[in-house]
Amino acid sequence: MGIEVHTEGTAFQVVFSGDFICFSDNKTLESLYALLAKQKPQRIVAFDKGVEKWDSSLLVILFDLGKYAQMQGISFDYSDMSKGIKGLIDLAFSVDRKPTPPSYAKQPFLAAVGDWGINLVTSTQNGLIFLCDVFSSVIRFFRFKAVMRGVDFLFALENCGYKAVAIVSLVSFMVGLILAFVGAVQLQMFGAEIYVAALVAIGMTRIMGAVMSAVIMAGRTGASYAATIGTMQVNEEIDALKTFGIPVMDFLVLPRILALAITMPLLTVLADFMGMVGGAFVSVILLGVSYAEYWNMSVASLRLNNFLVGVFHGWVFGIIIALCGCYFGIKSGKNADSVGKATTSAVVYSIVWIVVATGIITVICNRMGV
């Protein structure tokens, strides 16, 4: 394979010969362009002097020469090349529309900061509008005017209710086990192993049961809400609902929020119980505490206010998970990538808001002396 260069008057002749399979002689090409820059010809002419086998590497050389000629405002003649090569180069230069700049094109720093600020304001605005819409939908529900199918509510209830029992039980059992194990190591030094029961009971009922259930449900149900509604967006199902004049909030969001608001407190109670069972398992096996002693200590350390605060956490977390899942589903774009992003955002934002809500509730409870 080879490239030869001749100059004839104002024409710059590039002669191709031999095979061009995986051509990668960059030095030859660099010297070719250096010569072109030096000679500043009026025309570039490509000649085929027995090119036998070729692949896209030859087309790239010709395409680049063509683009160079276009940039310099000179003509590029490749009519001597074989029919196949000529046809493909014709095709490569026959694009009829200029591309619009992609949205991810690099921006100046100030413009990027400005865009970030605008996006922040817009997304906050969108979030507040969504919350207002949800609020009016809830009001319509209590006035029996919401367009919600009972079967959708029952389906959502089933999905985030008993179907979540196994995973919530398992994880809460493990969390109770870990809490007890970590506590036992310290309490054993003071001969106070029996207080492991109190540690687990208070820890689980006050906050850990609710938080662990919420994290599981954010990953399980929140993600599922975002993916389901996002896919409905892709399939134009949400557009169809809108054209029927059916409020999307009533039809899609309300049943999901109600279902999680009902099931999350119940799952929190289950998580509290399973955590204590996990704690009992460690205490009996490792510390030699009897089940009866553990049970009595647990019951003695349980306080109604701790239990109710935990259940309240669960209720708030349920609403947060449903809001995040539905919001990101509805705001999803109409392609697979957007649905993936919506699902990720739903889980991430759910967990962030769960942590924020925990902080707020804790401060409020502390101020109220609960």
Added chain:
Amino acid sequence: MMADNEQQAAIQVQDLKLAYGDYVIMHDVSFTVKKGSIFIIMGGSGCGKSTLLKALSGLKEADEGSIYVMGVNFSSATKKEKEAIMHKTGILYQSGALFSSMTLAENIALPLEQYTDYSKGDIAELASLKLALVGLRGFEDFYPSEISGGMKKRAGLARALALDPDIVYFDEPSAGLDPVSSKLLDDLILQLNANLGTTIVVVTHELSSIFAIGQDSIFLDATAKTVIGKGSPQELLRNPPNDTVLNFLTRGKEGNIK
């Protein structure tokens, strides 16, 4: 102008501009769809046909200009007026857009349950009838995932017809269908128009459908971002206003592709 043509016009669009942010999709678009006609919105890919359909169906606000549907201006209409108009229109989406968690009968029953006082039994019968009208008798209890693409479109059409609309919009009805299914859908559109007098607006770039069903049309161009041809498809083919329209209607055989 509106008052003069109100009797004949199902849809009247005047100096319409549609944009996504700063990106203008189309501008200065004006046309009239006569009541009871089959109107085609055609043009190459990316010219904004589907965006225009969204605006006509009330899903997208006009950035400039006005859209009158059944004599009501969408831009100045109250929410109730807009909803009333939307109930008089049906849309068949490109994908069918059936609700995947519902059976075909439930899909059709949904708008009937919301906006009519029919009993459950009557609604079930109406749903069966609408399915039978599109050749899907006996498929009431099937889920969308259990039927083919062509059947989904027909079921979507049955749902669009649920509330006996005055106008039905079709977004690329032939997309993804084999020639026979496509022809069946075209025949169905012609029958609906002939038997029910429904005004039909079809967004498509399928030449066979355009010539088979189109009575009037506009041609949108992505480069000019506006209407560059108006009239019946046959008329546009006989007297093409420009090379772009000629290229499109002849698949580039007779015009000069540039």
